[in-house]
Amino acid sequence: MKRLLEYTIHKHASSLEDVVLIHGFGGNSKIFKLQLKAYKEHFNVITIELPGHGNSPDIDSYTEDFSWKLAAREVVKTLDFLKLKHAHFVGVSLGTIIIHQILQDAPERVKSVVMAGTVTRFNLTSKALLTFGKLIKPFTPHLWIYKLFAQIMMPKANHKKSRDSFIREAVKMKRKNFMGWYDAVQSIETTYTFVQKHAPEISKLYISGSEDHFFIDTLKEDIKSDKKASLIVFEKCGHLCNIEKYRKFNEVSVNFLKGQFEAVKKIS
Numbered sequence: 527m528k529r530l531l532e533y534t535i536h537k538h539a540s541s542l543e544d545v546v547l548i549h550g551f552g553g554n555s556k557i558f559k560l561q562l563k564a565y566k567e568h569f570n571v572i573t574i575e576l577p578g579h580g581n582s583p584d585i586d587s588y589t590e591d592f593s594w595k596l597a598a599r600e601v602v603k604t605l606d607f608l609k610l611k612h613a614h615f616v617g618v619s620l621g622t623i624i625i626h627q628i629l630q631d632a633p634e635r636v637k638s639v640v641m642a643g644t645v646t647r648f649n650l651t652s653k654a655l656l657t658f659g660k661l662i663k664p665f666t667p668h669l670w671i672y673k674l675f676a677q678i679m680m681p682k683a684n685h686k687k688s689r690d691s692f693i694r695e696a697v698k699m700k701r702k703n704f705m706g707w708y709d710a711v712q713s714i715e716t717t718y719t720f721v722q723k724h725a726p727e728i729s730k731l732y733i734s735g736s737e738d739h740f741f742i743d744t745l746k747e748d749i750k751s752d753k754k755a756s757l758i759v760f761e762k763c764g765h766l767c768n769i770e771k772y773r774k775f776n777e778v779s780v781n782f783l784k785g786q787f788e789a790v791k792k793i794s
Contacts, residue, residue, distance in 0.1 A: 531582040531604050532575040536566050543637075544610055545569040545783060548601065550619030550643075550766075551707055552672055552696035554580045557618055560772035564780055565616075572613070574604055576624065578703030585706040592706045594717050598627035602635055614783050616640045618768055620707070626717045629725040638729040640779045643765040645741050646718040646748045652740045656712065668704040672696045679740055680764045688766035722752045730755040731782045733775060735763030 534555065545565055549557045555573035558565075565571045577597055578585040585592040601624060605613065614637045617625040622641040629636060648656065655678060659671050673693055680689040696704075732749060734742045736759050749755040758778060760771045768775045 529583050529587075530607055531577065531600050532580045533604055533608070534573045535608070536562065536571040536573075538566065538568070538570045541569050543569045543783070544613040545571050546601075546605070546610075546613045546615050547571065547573045548615060548617040548621030548624050549573075549576065549579070550621055550692070551711070552579075552699050552704065553692065554695050554698075556695060557691065557766070558616075558768070561616070561768060561776055561779070564776040568780055568784060569614070572608065572610075574601055576601075576620075578707060579699065584700065585703050592710060594623065594627045594710060594713070595631060597710075598624055598631055601628060602632050605635060611635070612637050614638050614640075616779065616783075617642070617644075618766065619643045619645060620711075623714050623717050626721050629728065630717065630720045631724075633725040633728060636725065636728055638731075638783065640731045640733065640782060642733050642768045642775065643738055643741065644732050644734060644745050645714060647715045647744050649740060649744055659708065660712075663705065663708065668699075668701045668708075669693075669697060671708075672704070680766070682737060682764060684762060684770065685737070685764040685766075688764060688769045691769055692766065718748060726752075726754065728754060729782075731779065732757045733767055733778060734759055735765060735767040735770065736761045737764045738767070741765070 547555055547558045549555050554575055558573065562571065575582040577583055577600055588596060590596060612635045615625045622644040625639050625641060663671055676689050676692045730752065732745060732755060734745060746757065749757060760767050760774060763770045
């Protein structure tokens with residue numbers, strides 16, 4: 527039997543609501559360390575390590591080529607194993623791409639979503655950076671590429687804590703897993719194409735920093751026609767808004783997940 531993704535369950539004493547946390551590229555669920563305490567007070571919390579991260583299977587251990595669909599399917603398989611019919615999802619950065627793929631492929635498994643530092647597609651600057659990385663990755667240490675991207679994505683002094691966190695866990699990632707995910711990133715546009723068609727009634731809260739310069743403009747454009755999507759922008763904040771503005775992020779996301787939409791509006 528194929529090994530499942532690594533997961534951890536934080537069981538609440540009485541809550542019937544399950545929240546699944548999906549981390550970003552190169553990291554692991556420690557990216558949510560500032561959310562866990564707040565979330566565990568209200569929900570059952572399940573953290574999942576994506577393929578090639580933590581103790582989950584390497585991406586070359588699958589019998590088919592690695593893809594967004596495969597990664598999303600492995601997350602759903604984990605829910606099946608845990609006997610979770612559906613859940614709320616919270617994702618950061620690459621985790622938002624996985625959640626969008628699940629919204630396209632298995633929307634019936636999703637109650638609502640909160641997405642931080644959402645990536646729907648790349649702008650011209652980030653495309654150029656990806657191309658540069660593709661050219662140098664055959665002969666460049668993968669961690670060097672990761673650090674370069676982190677510095678360019680989160681360049682300001684107030685981004686340092688997020689940037690350091692982004693890099694710290696990536697040291698543990700195997701080169702082959704980094705390269706596989708890097709190649710997959712080239713096709714992220716496919717993960718959002720049918721979200722609004724397949725998940726039109728699922729509430730989606732997008733939270734971004736005003737300084738998330740690679741992704742916020744394309745996100746605004748892509749979600750403007752989604753009647754069930756709301757966007758909250760934290761001023762003077764970069765890509766990992768769940769770290770930089772964690773208190774505000776926790777308050778907003780918990781209220782949203784509890785269905786307190788009016789409270790979310792007041793906070794924002």
